[in-house]
Amino acid sequence: MALTPQWLDELRSRVTLSTLIGRTVKITRAGREYKACCPFHNEKTPSFTINDEKGFYHCFGCGAHGDAIRWMTDQRGLSFMDAVKELAAEAGMEVPAPDPRAAKKAEAQASLRDVVQAAADWFAQQLGSGNGAPARDYLAKRGISEATRDAFGFGLAPDSRSALKEALKTFPTAMLVESGMLISPKEHGSDKDPYDRFRGRLMIPIRDARGRVIAFGGRILGDGEPKYLNSPDTPLFDKGRTLFNLDKASPASRRTDRVIVVEGYMDVIALAEAGIADAVAPLGTALTESQLGLLWRMVPVPLLCFDGDAAGQKAAMRAATRALPLLRPGFSLAFATLPAGQDPDDLVRAKGAEGFAGVLDDAQPLVERLWTHEVAAAALNTPEERAALKTRLLNHADAIQDPDVRHHYREAFRERLDTLFARARPERGPRVPWAPQGPRGGGRRFQPDPRLQPPADETRSIGQAGIAAPLAAALIGGLLRYPEVLRRHEEALARLPVPDSADAELLGLMLDIAMREEGLDTEGLLAILEPMKVYNRAMALLRADRMHFSFNRRLEGDEGVAKARETALRDLDEYIGVLVTQPEIRARLAEATADFQRTMDDEGLARQQKLRAMDEELTRRLAALSDSSQL
Structure with a gap:
């Protein structure tokens, strides 16, 4: 898709920036410009200005700056192309056509979106019907209000192999299979007809960054396995590239300047019920590189909050080791550990949002989490065990690709090792790194190798x-x-x-x-x-x-x-x-x-x-x- 600078300039010229921003932010005229309290950080005195003539906004408090397209991507959470398409439709401009293959793919995705949205509507209808009483009782026992239920779009999949298939019969069966709504036994060599994937489950829509339904998570009602079942990967849904609640957490994180990662979507919903809106969750997998990238677009140091049990701590270490090669100056992770035996739902019920905030306040930086884990991993009584600790730590540091960050991790681990294994030593004179030490230095006579070249100043x-x-x-x-x-x-x-x-x-x-x-x-x-x-x-x-x-x-x-x-x-x-x-x-x-x-x-x-x-x-x-x- 060829978007020339001239075409983009024409698009910007047709958009009145103050009108666009004024739809979601209270603005007031100030001479030839407009002013507002910045939507990107909390402030009481307006420092956010909008200049329609030049077509840009600027905050003198936090430095936020951009045009109409930037506003749509940063404030609305849209991708660049989605922002362009929405603005172009409003401005009466036609977006240059993509190549035929991309157009065909986009058309197929739009059709599948119709399928999953129709399924979401039908699931929500079933939850509100007489058949949904047990599911509504379950939600009430979990402390989930009707407002939260509606906000997340909860639904119910009846315990039937054909109820959804029959309800969505206006769509071709092949589309229902491709969207993940039906299972086709024919894929496994059977000649039986496709049947409903989700049966007897509380349904939770999974949305993309724009808030569009792309998949579902289903929790079993009663006994059965698996306890949680997600949609399979489809043309709409790649679980390794999706974070649950990203559409709501992204704008919330701009107000709080943080994003919290918890283990599952019910944890996210429990936090939302307690008024904590900036939480997301992976979808049944360890954090992937793509998901870490999504998190770092929101904040430089996301907070990962895991259960205090062994499984939760293993999940924390998997996330830590996955992040190491991707670290760069200013971008890292922090780890908060819940009390043993408690998940976010238990904690906010017992101590409220303040109790959960206390756990976040005690979060460890990534370097500290790695150190704590490795020190506790094995005994440290013998020289060999201590050497093994040093090897494990330096292996973590060597996994970091950025040279500056890697260097500082190695130094941090060496300083901690020196402190941990410090023993009383005889007093010795100062050692000059590049000069010989004689007997007055308190040690053996040291003659540096004449081949050794000290590093140059640069x-x-x-x-x-x-x-x-x-x-x-x-x-x-x-x-x-x-x-x-x-x-x-x-x-x-x-x-x-x-x-x-x-x-x-x-x-x-x-x-x-x-x-x-x-x-x-x-x-x-x-x-x-x-x-x-x-x-x-x-x-x-x-x-x-x-x-x-x-x-x-x-x-x-x-x-x-x-x-x-x-x-x-x-x-x-x-x-x-x-x-x-x-x-x-x-x-x-x-x-x-x-x-x-x-x-x-x-x-x-x-x-x-x-x-x-x-x-x-x-x-x-x-x-x-x-x-x-x-x-």
């Missing part, structure tokens, strides 16, 4: 200083000329250590814009940046004389432009690879050098020399990309 400080400022400026200048590269390298650029805070902010905004705007070019990017304070810096970088890189040159004339552009894009891709990789290599080199200082073995020396050679090769590649020595 190596020791790389974690703090990041990449050199001129290199970062050249990079951003190149990305301004070739914004299409932003989407291709989003993950790498997002974790790049840019030393200048203004440049770091500019790069972050460019990435954010690129993820929202398809088909972005320089003109479109600058148009979006124009009302922002970083615009002048962007223009300065774009015009700066950094001609020693091909991607900083202005393409002029017709001859050779295509070839020059191809070269610039290729060089920019490689340049990004070097800038992202070199800080990691240098951090590992500093660590290897420090390890060799302690061990003085050949293996440590070989590792140090290998990393130094890799660092030098990256420096050579960087120089080769430039036709000037002025780096």
Whole structure:
């Protein structure tokens, strides 16, 4: 689907932003603008402004900023394309048609949505009928009010193999099977007719981020197994990419600045009954990478709340180990543990929302949860057992892909190990890392290996200083000329250590814009940046004389432009690879050098020399990309 910057600009121009925002937020005119209390954070004095002429909103309190499309994605929780479609329908614009395969897939999904919505309506009708009395009694005993029941769309699947099939007979049987409403024995070689999947169960609709029913969870009424049954994966529903209650928790989390993850959907509903609206749950599986991504879009540190029993703690560790490779600066997890034998329903019934809040207040950071678990996992009486603890902890740290986060985890574990195994030692003089120690130092005479090279200044400080400022400026200048590269390298650029805070902010905004705007070019990017304070810096970088890189040159004339552009894009891709990789290599080199200082073995020396050679090769590649020595 090709959405050009021109088409998107036309869409924005047809939308009156104050009218759009004023539907859900109380706004008042202030001169040529409008003001309101910011919907993205709690405040009493309005600091949220809306400018219809420029087509953007801005909060001077929390920094929230965007246009009509951003409002729909951030405040309404819509995807970019869903936001565009809704605004286009309102503006009387036709969205450019997708390719035929995508259109066919969208049409099929729309038809299946009709099926599951019809099923949800019928289940709700059954719960309200005379047959639903036992199910309503069960909900009452669980303390679930009628208002909560209606909000979550509870229903009842009668204990029948054909009741739903008969109720939805206007839909083709094949669609009922594809939507997960019926089970087809023919898939297993039987010639029997399809029959209802959910029978004798309390039904709970599962919705997508827009609040549309896509699947169901069913709890057995009475005896039977399984206790909970979810819809199978369908074209609408992928349980590994879905969080229960995401549609309600996402806007609630913007008010509370948190999101709580509990084990099941009945836990979510119990918390909602107690007035805690920012809770979600996975759907019968351990947290997946996709679900962690959904959580991190809401808040940097989601709160995972698990039962205090063995099963709950295993679930917590599964989530912890799944998250480790994905950690990046500022984004992690925290773990709250419920009292043994209690679930969220028990706790809020006994102590109310305040009692549950107390559990959340005691949440442990991820690093602390890993430490606590591993220390308790085995005895620590012998040197071998202590070495095993160190190995387990450092294995956790080594699973982290981000070099800065990995380094800090290793340091945190080493500090804790030193404290845990500290013993009284004779007084010794200070040890200078790079100098010999004589007898006055209180220990054996130490002569450092003459082959040992101390880390260079830039190596020791790389974690703090990041990449050199001129290199970062050249990079951003190149990305301004070739914004299409932003989407291709989003993950790498997002974790790049840019030393200048203004440049770091500019790069972050460019990435954010690129993820929202398809088909972005320089003109479109600058148009979006124009009302922002970083615009002048962007223009300065774009015009700066950094001609020693091909991607900083202005393409002029017709001859050779295509070839020059191809070269610039290729060089920019490689340049990004070097800038992202070199800080990691240098951090590992500093660590290897420090390890060799302690061990003085050949293996440590070989590792140090290998990393130094890799660092030098990256420096050579960087120089080769430039036709000037002025780096």
